[in-house]
Amino acid sequence: MPDIPLDLRSDTVTRPTAAMRRAMADAEVGDDVLEGDPTTRRLEAAVAERLGQEAGLFFPTGTMANQAALWVHGAPGTEVLVEADAHIVHWEMAGAAALCGLQPRLVHPASGAMRATDLEAAIRYPSAHAAETSLVCLENTHNGAGGVVTPLEDLQALARLARAHGWPVHLDGARLWNASTATGTPLAAFAACADSVMLSFSKGLGAPVGAALVGTRAFIERAHRARKRFGGGMRQSGILAAAALHGVTHHLGRLVDDHAAARLLAEAVDGAGGARVVPPDTNIVMIDLPAPRADAVVARAAALGVRVSAWHATRVRAVTHLDAPLTAVRAAAPRLRQALDEALAGA
DSSP states (O other), rough: OSOOEEOOTHHHHHOOOHHHHHHHTTTTOOOTTOOOOHHHHHHHHHHHHHHTTEEEEESSSSHHHHHHHHHHHOOTSEEEEEEOOOEEEEEEEEHHHHHTTTTTEEEEOOOSSSSSHHHHOOOOOOOTSSEEEEEEEEEEEEETTTTOOOOOOHHHHHHHHHHTTTTTTTOOOHHHHHHHHOOOOOOHHHHHHOOOEESSSSSSOOOOOEEEEEHHHHHHHHHHHHHHHHOOOSSSSSHHHHHHHHHHHGGGGHHHHHHHHHHHHHHHHHHHOOOEEEOOOSSEEEEESSSSSSHHHHHHHHHHHEOEEEEEETTEEEETTTSOOOOHHHHHHHHHHHHHHHHHTTT
16 A cells, blocks of 8 residues: 555545644634634635625534524525535435424535426425425535536526525635636626525635624624534634635635546546546546446555545545645546556456
């Protein structure tokens, strides 16, 4: 096994850079639950400004920020229209139901991420026997589809449809930074399609912790109450916010490197062992297998010094990031191709 394995399981595995650690150590702090933490306030204002929104709120996790948005926008006993493979559906521990009293109504896209035609097909006719809809949730980039970007025009069409029915829109933009980088679309243009947006700092931007929720001041005031209820009030949070602020300031411009590394990896492993790669829009590479052997591929790749993850039985995921530079990905690609060939032999 190589001396230095490459971890491509997620872009959450990054460690703070030396400069980010210095920013954390030097952060001006206060009690964010009492009078407010000055560094956290600077982060919230900076992100809100970039997104063209009135206000922002710092959260320990993107999941908590998503759930706070659902709690504010939704009404208990109603439905939230959400794409079937969304993070809110699969990876947030049924929080919509348990915390917010919302029933997800799953939208199945014809291909890739959800479009307006998919959403329209899922809308119920009004009935005294069916739950009312109170909210639409979108995701950009779409993790489960392979870091796919929903283009601005499609996002605008989805927003128009939702607003025509009087439904607020929440955008899970954990990797919206990547969507903006890949398309050249300003973050504020994406954010204008939603009533609230969540963005993560602990993925592409390389911070150890944190997410932000942005929207109107009235929305953020209510989201602050939800954060408190969910246990997300933090004290000297500026130490964490400083890392996020450093990421926004210094790491946003380098996301193009992650996207280039993902394309290189995709091209290098496509076809190995009969596998087929979903062409990556951003930094996520989904590898579809000809047989349910994802665990075998993951194990063999690890033995060869490349850590990837099993998305499901016939799909493996690899994610490029700050700690996986292009040179390292180029060196690791043949080993991942070898793992696919060997694990899928005879499939």
